[in-house]
Amino acid sequence: MFENKHNWKGYLYLAPALILILIFIIYPLFNTFLTSFKENYQFMTGEYDGFSIQHYMDVFKSSKFKVAFKNTMILTIISVPVSIVIALLISVGLNSIKRLQGFLQTIFFLPYVTNVIAIGLVFQFMFNHNYGIINTVIGWFGIGPVHWMDAYASYGEAMAVIIIYSIWSSLPFKIMVFLSGLQTIDKQYYQAAQIDATPKWRVFLRITVPLLSPMIMYITITSFMGAFKTYEHVLSLFGDGGTAGDPGNLKTMVWYIYEALDSSKKGSVAVASASAVVLFIVIMIFTAIQMYINKKRVHY
Amino acid sequence: MRENYKLWYYLRKSLVYFLLIFAAVLVFIPFYWMILTALKSDYAVELVPPEMFTWDLHFKNFIDAYKSTRFDLYFRNTLFVAFCSTTGTVITTVLASFAFARLEFKGRDTIFMLLLATMMIPGEMLIITNFVTIKNWQLDDTFAALILPFMTSVFYIFFLRQTFKQIPNELYLAAKVDGTSDFKYLLKIMVPIAKPTILTIIILSAIGSWNAYVWPNLVTSLSNESVKLISNGLRSSAFVDDLGRVKYNWQMAGSTIVTIPILIVFLTLKKYIIRGVSRSGIKG
Structure with missing residues (x-):
C-alpha cells in the first residue's frame, strides 16, 4: 500500500511537465513522421487519401530542395570547422593570460545573448555596398568595393556574409565550453612539458587538444546540428525572398520546410513533414559518422 | 641565455x-x-x-525610431509572454525535477531516459505538428499559442534534477521524520538551496522569449499587432522616410533598442548564464 501511494505521488508531481511534453514533443515526433506519408492531407479536417512515399519522391526531385541542400552543405562545411578552430585558439589564448582575461571573456561572450533579427539588420548594414564599414575598411587596403549582398552580388559574396554572421554568433557558446574544459586540465601535464622544454605548439597539439577532445567532439556534433538548421540568420540578412544578386537563391533546408508549411496548398503540411524527416535523417547520418570517427580519436 | x-x-x-x-x-x-x-x-x-x-x-x-513603430506594444507583449512562459517553466520543472530526484515510482528511470532522448530531435520536426495542433485548437493569433509550448523544457528538468540530487538525502529523511510533507519540503528546503540554478533557468527562459522569432511568426498573422513580439515587430517595422527609402540610422536605433535590454541582463547576471550555457546545447 505504501508503495502504491508513492507511485501515485510521483506521477502527480510529474504531471504538469509530462502532459506538456506529451502534447508538444512526443506526439509531434510520431505525428510528423506519420503525416509525411499521408496523401492529400488536409490539416484542418485531418482528412487524407491513404499512405505513400510520394512526398519524399517530390522532395528529392524538387530543384528547390536541391538548391537548399547545397546551400546548407556549403554553409555547414565551411562555418563549422572554421568557427571551431577560431574558438579553440581564442580559448587557449584566454586561458593563458591573467590581466584583461575577464574583460576579454565578456566581449567574446556578447554575441551569445543578442537577438538574431536585430543583429541581422546590423550585418546587413555593415556589408552595405556604399555605406558599410566592411567595404570602407577593406578599401583602405585597396580592395573592393565588394557587392556582398546587393542586387549585383555573386553567390560566393552573399554566402560569405552568411558564413561570417554564423561564425560570429556561434563563437561564444564554443568558447564558453572550451574554456570550462581547459580549466579542468591538470596543470601537471604542462609542468612536465615545461621541464622537457617542449615547444608550445607541440604542447598544444599533444596535450591540450587530446585532453580537450571530449569537448571538441561535443562541440563538433552540436555545431553540425546547429548549422544544418540555419534559417534565421539567412532570413534576417536577406529578407523573405532569401535571394541576393543573380543567381542568388540562398535558402536553406529549414527554409524549404517552412516555405512548404506556410503555403496554403493542399497537402503542403505533409510535404513540410517529409522534408523535416529528411533533415532529421541527414543530421542523424552526420552525427553517426562523427561519433564513429571520434570513437577512435577521443581521449577520455 | x-x-x-x-x-x-x-x-x-x-x-x-x-x-x-x-x-x-x-x-x-x-x-x-x-x-x-x-x-x-x-x-x-x-x-x-x-x-x-x-x-x-x-x-x-532613438525616440523617433521608437515612435515610428509600435515598440511600446511589442515590449509589453514580449514581457507578458516572457513572464507567463517563464513562470510556467519554473513551476513545471521544479515539480518534475523533484519527482525525478527524490520520489520513487514505477518507471521513473525509463521515463527520464526517454525524455533525455527527445533532446536529440530537431525542433523543426516538432514545429510542424505543433502548428497544426494550435490551428486545430483555434489558438492561432493568441498569447496562449506563444506561451503553451514553452511552459516546460526537458533540458531545464535535467539541469535542475542534477542540482536537486546534490542536496543530501539525510535532509529529506529528517524532514520526513518531523512529519513535513513532500511539498512543504520542496518549497522550504530544496527550492531555496537550488536558487542559483532556478535563477539560471529563469534568465535563459526569458531570453528565449525575447529572441523568439520563428514560432511567433508561424502562429500569428503579420497584420495582427496585438500579439506581436519584439523580434517580429522589429522585422516588420519599415523605418522609412516619406519617400519610402530606408532610414538606416532609425533601423540601427531600432536594433539597439531591442539589443540593449538583453545585454544589460547579460552583463549583470553573467555568471548565472554562463553556468547554464556551458552545460547545455541550447542555441546552435
Missing part, C-alpha cells in the same frame, strides 16, 4: 595579447557600428565613405 628566454617569453605574451585584442575588436565591431549608425544624422548616414567616428551624435533618433 636567460635574457634570451625572457625576451621570447615577453614577445610571445605580447603576441597572444595582440591577437586576442584584435579578435575582440572584430567581435565587437557589429555593436559599435550599430550604436554609431544609430546616433548619426540623416546626412552623415549617407556619406560615402562613412565616418568611422563622429561627435555629432543624435540621440533623438
Whole structure:
C-alpha cells in the first residue's frame, strides 16, 4: 500500500511537465513522421487519401530542395570547422593570460545573448555596398568595393556574409565550453612539458587538444546540428525572398520546410513533414559518422 | 641565455595579447557600428565613405525610431509572454525535477531516459505538428499559442534534477521524520538551496522569449499587432522616410533598442548564464 501511494505521488508531481511534453514533443515526433506519408492531407479536417512515399519522391526531385541542400552543405562545411578552430585558439589564448582575461571573456561572450533579427539588420548594414564599414575598411587596403549582398552580388559574396554572421554568433557558446574544459586540465601535464622544454605548439597539439577532445567532439556534433538548421540568420540578412544578386537563391533546408508549411496548398503540411524527416535523417547520418570517427580519436 | 628566454617569453605574451585584442575588436565591431549608425544624422548616414567616428551624435533618433513603430506594444507583449512562459517553466520543472530526484515510482528511470532522448530531435520536426495542433485548437493569433509550448523544457528538468540530487538525502529523511510533507519540503528546503540554478533557468527562459522569432511568426498573422513580439515587430517595422527609402540610422536605433535590454541582463547576471550555457546545447 505504501508503495502504491508513492507511485501515485510521483506521477502527480510529474504531471504538469509530462502532459506538456506529451502534447508538444512526443506526439509531434510520431505525428510528423506519420503525416509525411499521408496523401492529400488536409490539416484542418485531418482528412487524407491513404499512405505513400510520394512526398519524399517530390522532395528529392524538387530543384528547390536541391538548391537548399547545397546551400546548407556549403554553409555547414565551411562555418563549422572554421568557427571551431577560431574558438579553440581564442580559448587557449584566454586561458593563458591573467590581466584583461575577464574583460576579454565578456566581449567574446556578447554575441551569445543578442537577438538574431536585430543583429541581422546590423550585418546587413555593415556589408552595405556604399555605406558599410566592411567595404570602407577593406578599401583602405585597396580592395573592393565588394557587392556582398546587393542586387549585383555573386553567390560566393552573399554566402560569405552568411558564413561570417554564423561564425560570429556561434563563437561564444564554443568558447564558453572550451574554456570550462581547459580549466579542468591538470596543470601537471604542462609542468612536465615545461621541464622537457617542449615547444608550445607541440604542447598544444599533444596535450591540450587530446585532453580537450571530449569537448571538441561535443562541440563538433552540436555545431553540425546547429548549422544544418540555419534559417534565421539567412532570413534576417536577406529578407523573405532569401535571394541576393543573380543567381542568388540562398535558402536553406529549414527554409524549404517552412516555405512548404506556410503555403496554403493542399497537402503542403505533409510535404513540410517529409522534408523535416529528411533533415532529421541527414543530421542523424552526420552525427553517426562523427561519433564513429571520434570513437577512435577521443581521449577520455 | 636567460635574457634570451625572457625576451621570447615577453614577445610571445605580447603576441597572444595582440591577437586576442584584435579578435575582440572584430567581435565587437557589429555593436559599435550599430550604436554609431544609430546616433548619426540623416546626412552623415549617407556619406560615402562613412565616418568611422563622429561627435555629432543624435540621440533623438532613438525616440523617433521608437515612435515610428509600435515598440511600446511589442515590449509589453514580449514581457507578458516572457513572464507567463517563464513562470510556467519554473513551476513545471521544479515539480518534475523533484519527482525525478527524490520520489520513487514505477518507471521513473525509463521515463527520464526517454525524455533525455527527445533532446536529440530537431525542433523543426516538432514545429510542424505543433502548428497544426494550435490551428486545430483555434489558438492561432493568441498569447496562449506563444506561451503553451514553452511552459516546460526537458533540458531545464535535467539541469535542475542534477542540482536537486546534490542536496543530501539525510535532509529529506529528517524532514520526513518531523512529519513535513513532500511539498512543504520542496518549497522550504530544496527550492531555496537550488536558487542559483532556478535563477539560471529563469534568465535563459526569458531570453528565449525575447529572441523568439520563428514560432511567433508561424502562429500569428503579420497584420495582427496585438500579439506581436519584439523580434517580429522589429522585422516588420519599415523605418522609412516619406519617400519610402530606408532610414538606416532609425533601423540601427531600432536594433539597439531591442539589443540593449538583453545585454544589460547579460552583463549583470553573467555568471548565472554562463553556468547554464556551458552545460547545455541550447542555441546552435
